[in-house]
Amino acid sequence: MTRVLDHVGIAVRSIQEALPFYQEALGLSTFHDEELSSQKVRVAFLKAGETSLELLEPTSDDGPVGKFLKSRGPGLHHLAFRVEDIRGDMLRLSSQGRAPLETQPRPGARSHQVCFLHPKHAQGVLVELVEGHGR
DSSP: OOOOEEEEEEESSSSSHHHEEEEEITTEEEEEEEEEETTTTTEEEEETTEEEEEEEEEEEEEEEHHHHHHHSSSSSEEEEOOOOOOHHHHHHHTTTOOOSSSSSOOGGGGEEEEEEEOGGGTTTOEEEEOSOOOO
C-alpha cells in the first residue's frame, strides 16, 4: 500500500496576505479556491510539483481553523494523503485502535471525501485522508 502526499495544509490568517510569498517568492500558482461553509474556512490550493499546498483561512473564530490559529498561530495544519478506499481505510484504522476523528467520510474541498486522524497517532501531526478524482 503506497501512499501519495496529496497536499500540505497551512493555516493562515489571510489568504490574500499569504499568497504573494507563495506566488512571487516561490513561483507557485493557484489552481483552485473555494469556501467550505460547513468547516468555516476558505481555501486556496497552489501547485507545488507533484503535490499542492492548501492555504486555510478561517471564516469564523469558532471553526476548526479559527481555533487552531487562536491556540497555535499560523503554520503547518495537516498532511493529507490520497487513498483509494477511504471507508475501508477508516475501518482498518479503527480496528488498529487508530479511529479517525469522524465516523464517516465527509465532503471536503475539490469535491473529495475526507477524514482526519487524531494527531496523537502521528506524533502530534494532524493527518487527513483524501479520496477523490482529479487534483
